[in-house]
Amino acid sequence: MEHKTYAMQVQGLKKKFKEKTVLNGVDFQVEKGTIFSLLGSNGAGKTTTIKILTTLLEPDEGMVLVAGIDVCKDIKKIHEQISLTGQFVAVDEALTGMENLMMMAKLYRVKEPKKEVQQLLSYFSLETAQHKKVSTYSGGMRRKLDIAMSLIHKPSIIFLDEPTTGLDPQSRRAMWAIVKELKNQGVTIFLTTQYLEEAEELADHIAILHEGKIIKEGTPQQLKSILPKHVLELQLSNQISYEKTIDLLKQYQLHKEETIWTVSITFQDVLNELMDILQQMKKADIQIQDFRWKQTTMEDVFMKMIGKEHAYETVDK
Numbered sequence: 001m002e003h004k005t006y007a008m009q010v011q012g013l014k015k016k017f018k019e020k021t022v023l024n025g026v027d028f029q030v031e032k033g034t035i036f037s038l039l040g041s042n043g044a045g046k047t048t049t050i051k052i053l054t055t056l057l058e059p060d061e062g063m064v065l066v067a068g069i070d071v072c073k074d075i076k077k078i079h080e081q082i083s084l085t086g087q088f089v090a091v092d093e094a095l096t097g098m099e100n101l102m103m104m105a106k107l108y109r110v111k112e113p114k115k116e117v118q119q120l121l122s123y124f125s126l127e128t129a130q131h132k133k134v135s136t137y138s139g140g141m142r143r144k145l146d147i148a149m150s151l152i153h154k155p156s157i158i159f160l161d162e163p164t165t166g167l168d169p170q171s172r173r174a175m176w177a178i179v180k181e182l183k184n185q186g187v188t189i190f191l192t193t194q195y196l197e198e199a200e201e202l203a204d205h206i207a208i209l210h211e212g213k214i215i216k217e218g219t220p221q222q223l224k225s226i227l228p229k230h231v232l233e234l235q236l237s238n239q240i241s242y243e244k245t246i247d248l249l250k251q252y253q254l255h256k257e258e259t260i261w262t263v264s265i266t267f268q269d270v271l272n273e274l275m276d277i278l279q280q281m282k283k284a285d286i287q288i289q290d291f292r293w294k295q296t297t298m299e300d301v302f303m304k305m306i307g308k309e310h311a312y313e314t315v316d317k
């Protein structure tokens with residue numbers, strides 16, 4: 001069943017812990033050389049999926065091929081192809097960055113360890129810190145070292161489990177650049193993240209895991225097209241204007257936030273409807289404090305897909 005264009009193929013994957021079913025027939029495919037992001041709420045089973053794909057955990061049922069190899073059959077061969085960074089890989093705090101890398105190079109019997117290690121240190125801008133103990137590193141430097149260590153054996157697939165959790169915005173952006181560069185070099189990346197905008201920024205394909213199954217997948221653009229594009233948020237000047245607006249616009253799809261006198265309107269046909277609304281509001285002497293167009297975010301899509309109330313999907317008539 002190996003497919004030339006897929007780095008990973010998962011079909012009918014099931015996993016239970018005692019009586020608790022975590023994965024209940026998960027299906028997805030990841031094309032080679034792309035970034036795939038698996039999203040899900042806390043406890044949805046993302047880490048469980050990664051553990052199965054990286055051979056740390058056995059599936060109960062289903063087909064799981066990584067680099068064309070069955071995860072239940074040839075673990076050693078899979079290990080040559082993959083790397084895992086994030087929640088499980090321990091960088092040794094008592095060693096320097098360079099020593100950590102050398103340790104990995106020896107573990108993988110890299111032919112020219114010094115040369116490879118220097119290349120990685122340079123690639124990740126860790127040269128000046130290479131002789132300092134990791135315990136003195138910032139969060140961003142540790143993550144970079146973690147990824148550098150996982151690349152020493154030149155894997156074709158890397159698993160990044162929440163690579164930017166806890167990093168400041170600048171380090172997150174630096175990490176994004178690294179992930180994109182890895183993709184440019186042809187590496188396939190399996191990414192989990194708490195930050196939906198990160199998935200949107202990086203992923204070619206996103207799958208949403210919920211209640212044991214993939215409930216939606218597609219490119220970020222495809223997923224965002226589920227929701228209306230045009231949502232106008234109006235902040236009214238006072239309670240009377242707020243109430244008048246709700247009454248006046250009752251035929252529209254509205255989301256109301258009374259405590260801040262804000263009403264969001266979902267449009268189908270922006271131009272005509274907007275002109276009409278503004279005229280009616282002027283006639284009714286409604287005072288608008290502020291307004292702005294809202295962009296659909298991946299978070300909006302995610303909340304809608306997992307059935308949590310979505311601000312602009314609340315129909316109040």
Ligand SMILES: Nc1ncnc2c1ncn2[C@@H]1O[C@H](COP(=O)(O)OP(=O)(O)OP(=O)(O)O)[C@@H](O)[C@H]1O
Pocket residue numbers: 017022040041042043044045046047048049
């Ligand atoms: N070894 C285990 N034994 C029993 N239950 C487990 C085990 N590993 C995971 N679970 C349970 O399986 C469910 C899925 O856990 P998992 O860590 O895969 O979720 P996750 O999507 O990665 O969540 P998070 O975003 O919080 O990391 C959780 O309810 C968890 O408690």
